[in-house]
Amino acid sequence: MRNIRHHPKPETLAEYAAGRLDEARSVVVSTHLTLCKECSRSVVDFEALGGACLETVEPEAMQAGSLAAFWERAGDQDILVSPSMHGFEAANDFSLSAAQPLGAYLDVDVDRIKWRAVAPGVSQHVLDAEGYRDGVLRLLKIAPGVQLPMHTHKREELTLIIRGAYRDAIGEFRPGDLADLDDDIEHAPTAFGDEDCICLIATSAPLVFKDLIGKIVQPFVGL
Amino acid sequence: MIRGRAVIGAEILIVTSARPNKNVSSGSSEAMSDLLGRVATSGDRAAFGELYDYFAPRVKGYLMRGGSPADLADDLAQETMLKVWRKARLYDPAKAGAATWIFTIARNLRIDAARRAAKPTLDPDDPSLSPEGEQPADERMERADRDKKIKAAFEALPEAQHEVVRLHFIEDAAHSEIAERLGLPLGTVKSRLRLAFTKIRKELGDLDA
Secondary structure, X not given: OOOOOOOXXXXXXXXXXXXXXXXXXXXXXXXXXXXXXXXXXXXHHHHHHHHHHHOOXXXXXXXXXXXXXXXXXXXXXXXXXXOHHHOOOOOOOOOHHHHOOHHHHOOOOHHHOOOEEEEOOEEEEEXXXXXXXOOEEEEEEEOXXXXXXXXXXXXXXXXXXXXXXXXXXXXXXXXXXXXXXXXXOOEOOEEEOOOOEEEEEEEOOOXXXXXXXXXXXXXXXXX | OOOOHHHHHHHHHHOOOOOOOHHHHHHHHHHHHHHHHHHHHHXXXXXXXXXXXXXXXXXXXXXXXXXXXXXXXXXXXXXXXXXXXXXXXXXXXXXXXXXXXXXXXXXXXXXXXXXXXXXXXXXXXXXXXXXXXXXXXXXXXXXXXXXXXXXXXXXXXXXXXXXHHHHHHHOOOOHHHHHHHHOOOHHHHHHHHHHHHHHHHHHOOOOOO
């Protein structure tokens, strides 16, 4: 993958590592992580910090006979003792990123998505990622040359470029880049290049796009 | 070489939410990683029992801070340790501390519990047991070193930052609720977190001091 220029803020990665992000945001972040070694490493750092914090938690006594109950639950199933050839397997195999790549939320290939037009040159596909906490996950497709109306974000928005490219006042965003936008940032991205720009976007509040041409602008406010 | 660690573990148990004594706690962290390493290589049940006594009550505390009722937290803590036992062979003490690994397992179970509560039909076995790709040996060695540095940097944080970092990772409350509880503006909580993260990255040599 080419060099990624735009990354989530450290605070966002820290929220991800702490398990604080809603499902929509964690899908966007974890998809970025599959592409970005640097951020993956930061997340592991934050997980180590989480481990240090876990050790400071006030212990709550387990129920009486807990360990005996544990062995009963574990049954005779001994662990598979590692043969030395497996010694190099990753220890941290419970990462969130393994759990939630975008693929798990797409029932079809990106090229077969049923897009719903929301404005000329703009269409979207809402993904079912409202599993826990608020948050909406959607794919947005913008035709080259099309500019989204200027908008701000009611709360933070995470946008990951999947395909194509767009530019706005912040810079140029290409596949793998993630725009981690505060609520006070105003922008009007314009897709450019030869192909449609497809972005994966997590926002806080459910948002209904309207097909009516006269309401084109409104839906993008708070996108 | 690890015999007698249960005693150290018991000392730790006395330390509650206050900041643990640094020396005891880091010594014990390494001891725990050694124990888990022993479980990984030989399936040592006695070693696992010591790990259980140390971590299960902490994981239960963590889950209760995340809003689980005591019974559920007890059950999920046991489930966390069950995953630790069953997946122990994947653990590599050179790569990560036991606490880090167990934290990620407990965190994922906490998320799954929240998700199940919101979406009862979801497959409870869905989460993420798929291994990550392998890492080169030099990266793994570096990882263990970073874990230690991160823990040391965390323990060296000024109290105010130490506290918000703890709450960030342990409490399942929005930053605004944490701010309210501490009687601080939300901006202060966020800036303390940022400062803490920056300080830790400096300790790691990721940023210029």
